[in-house]
Amino acid sequence: MSDRGKQGDNVHDAAKKNILAEFQALFFAMRSLSSYPWHSFERALQRADSSQIFVELLERTCLHPVCQKKPPSAKYRRRFLTELIKRHEATASEPLDELYDALAVVLASEEQCVCYKSYFLPAGGAITLAENEATISEGTTGMVTWEAALYLAEWALGNPQAFQHRVVLELGSGMGLAGVAVCRSCHPKRYTFSDCHPGVLRRLRDNVKLNGLEDPGGPRVAVEELDWGAVADERLRDLRPDTVIAADVVYDPDVIDTLVSLLRRLLAIPVLTRPSDIYIASAVRNPDTYAYFRRQCGKVGLRHQVLTEPVARIFPYNRTSAIEMIRLHL
Template identity: 35%
Template sequence: MASEKTTCASLYTIKTQFFSVILIKDLKFQDDEGHFIFETLEEQADLLNMTVSSILCQQFPPSLSYQQCFVKAILKKCEENNFEICDELYESYTMLIGRSNEVSEVCYKTYFISPDECITLQESTQMISHGTTGLCTWQAAKYLTEWAIENKQILKDKHVLELGSGLGLTGLVISKFCCPSTYTFTDCHENVLRTLRKNVTLNTVQESSSENDYCNKQKCGKTENDDNSYCEFSDTDGSITRIKHLDWEEFTEQEVKDLGSDVILASDVVYDDRLLEPLVKVLSSLLSSSSSVAYVSSTIRNDTTFSKFLDVLDTKSICWQEVKNVPTPVFYYNKDVAIKLLKLSSQ
């Protein structure tokens, strides 16, 4: 049997994996010594209380199908290893299966940066939803976020702009931990912007301790049906978070100039040959100031597409260099997939 300290650490690992909805096959049900973390009735109850039975799961639940698979996997492991199974585990599984007719297009994923700090995102249950891939969080965004956590000095007191922000993981973590002066999320898809606004509100307003705090933090004031082209949140520390519609194919130079960014960030934006020219065009405009710099994180799914991106950067006279220092892992994702981080600047 594992020590109490080891069991607590392993339970925390499973908690973070469960709420970030990693593949069931990748869940770490055993500690470093090979002991299962739910060998006793008490451990099983603790595991349930930290996951499917927790307040966090009630407020911001992972998809129902994921919860069902999670509890089913625990039951299967218990049966295979002849562990006595607590009543709460059976009851939890029965309750979840009883809800199988419930249908939802959205779920929540909660990403823990530390035991006391996390970011919760509303995401789509489908990889492609409403004609966009922007309603899910991808590997390169997690990689860029890990890099940002280790390089806070690059972002501190800076005007930061993100291209193709998606659901907002990178920007929310940077806003919370890296102290930028302003952070501007941008995207062009209406449904992405709507969900992004929900996620920014969820992770900022939620922390307010009084009605006055709420008024200071939430300056957007938009309703579900309002235009999503611009939204601004101001915090009590003076920092400002903005959400803005930006179409790479239809932007104006004045629009980009008004953004006034020191650091430009982007992740998983190099995937479609048709968008490479517009992407580099907007990057070129944003980098027109000699002091501006960009960091682009890319999952290398297609070597040809990535090579074309580099060629287009060269034609626009944008300097690029690969940032090879691999950041300390914080999130769970496939580390075997090639991810490259480029630093861009004007010549």
């Protein structure tokens, strides 16, 4: 084979590898099937043994060890496999037993209200979270991971110096994605997840254990109930955060004043224990609500800096919503 032919094969192999990696990330994050790169997948099928590509795709998704232990929902896996079977049949190849065997396993599975979503880290390994399938459950939206938390996690992975050897407090941790990413990759000294909804806290504690954050050798980790309006100054001093972070906490006008008051109190802690940084990532769904938050910050003397540096795309999520990252300071 000529050097040009070998170079072409290498390009095709690299393209196939990228497609399989993208499918894997989308599958474990339970993204809509319409978001998959089907056109690229069809082109790859034209350049190689189609059955082999389907087998490799199964090994990266339904047959992957993560899926065997903590799978996406049965309904989602069923839809995914049905789509794969339809596309494999369109290639006019012989039926692929592996596809039908995988579907049979899913059809025999019981549907649960709780599913697992996994997000692969650049350095290896995955963050796996137990979440509710419903957007609203137990009277809260905190039982699922929202886009701003994914964005905050991506920003943290690109800025580990903001957390390394620091005491970190996260407000409104939800299912824990951002905090797990920080603990796994940014080496904080201590990390406190916090929320106030009993169901969210219960699931959050489970996710902290699920990701091995209580293992010896890692940062000290705690999950705390934190009512923004009722927490005492003494408790805030005990937490002694160097860095405070939050994602998607600026969406309800009814809690903004309480949140702003808490942020001001955190920055007013005596200098030896005052947090040096407060970072908030917000999906700007309602510009009026977000503008009100920024005005209230200004009224209590909190200045903000919009962080505009590019953030590497690591996790799959809907990027159509505007997400703004700010740093607050006095």
